[in-house]
């Protein structure tokens with residue numbers, strides 16, 4: 223298909239970056255493995271910086287195919303594939319971090335990137351300031367001064383799933399000429415396109431829903447314009463941050479079914495979330511698509527759908543009972559990286575670094591990822607295991 227631009231997302235996902243005419247009729251762009259890329263002659267050597275491919279670390283037709291597909295979905299100038307979602311986040315932060323500069327970050331920021339800010343960037347003299355995810359305009363303005371070089375969003379944010387007022391952030395950031403970046407791993411471009419709402423950089427852990435089969439580590443950064451792209455690309459290239467050949471292939475393959483899988487994850491997640499809301503063992507359910515959850519109105523305003531990850535706060539605090547509950551689940555398993563076909567549950571503690579808590583008092587937080595199993599089986603599995611909390 224020559225041009226996918228006028229088609230709906232499902233058609234785009236099925237056809238983006240498929241070039242049978244270039245690959246002897248193969249519908250999938252093959253895995254290109256490369257470190258050395260031969261330069262034909264001396265003239266080629268002198269102009270190698272203009273060549274499409276120069277060094278395996280800087281990309282191959284496989285990584286380009288993935289990047290172009292994501293850039294098209296995000297309505298971006300271009301996209302950059304990275305070795306993981308965390309590597310994508312760190313590259314964006316590094317692009318704007320300078321001694322004496324300030325990064326404004328959400329309190330529900332993905333934990334490992336927060337560690338990098340607290341422990342590494344701080345040592346380099348970069349100020350990392352945290353705002354509560356549901357901050358209002360007045361308080362956001364109060365945090366801005368000349369040193370702010372990036373406003374970062376994550377919507378919904380890690381573990382507590384608040385959705386921020388994207389439009390408000392963009393309005394304020396543009397007024398002060400501060401670039402914005404948003405982690406969009408939860409929604410993916412199927413359900414939210416940050417750049418369409420004025421965000422400058424969209425970051426996705428493609429390890430999650432895009433690859434979708436729990437077997438690849440991959441990140442991608444979409445940039446709204448050439449200047450932003452070149453700035454982020456520099457930090458990606460200079461840090462040797464490059465995805466594996468199989469990973470970019472899996473990323474592109476995952477895009478083909480992304481909308482179908484996401485719809486199913488979302489349906490199962492919401493069904494479980496609603497049912498859990500009325501369960502005696504549950505204190506609160508943190509899910510952006512639930513009425514009354516933090517940022518629900520923003521979710522309705524900016525997003526086209528949900529995904530399958532959310533959190534449940536249990537009344538129970540006794541570790542022994544929590545252990546029984548978790549060890550008696552049959553389908554739900556414990557694992558860090560969500561977004562695959564299999565259901566996961568994970569006990570979480572909000573780190574001491576967090577400045578806000580979205581619920582009163584204590585309670586054990588469980589991150590739930592609804593996989594692609596039968597929804598009744600999933601509910602029955604949780605139900606029998608929750609009995610161990612009685």
Ligand SMILES: Cc1ncc(COP(=O)(O)O)c(C=O)c1O
Nearest residue numbers: 306307308332405407427429440
């Ligand atoms: C919201 C979010 N962003 C980024 C990441 C990091 O992605 P990766 O595991 O690909 O490094 C994660 C991982 O769990 C995440 O939950």
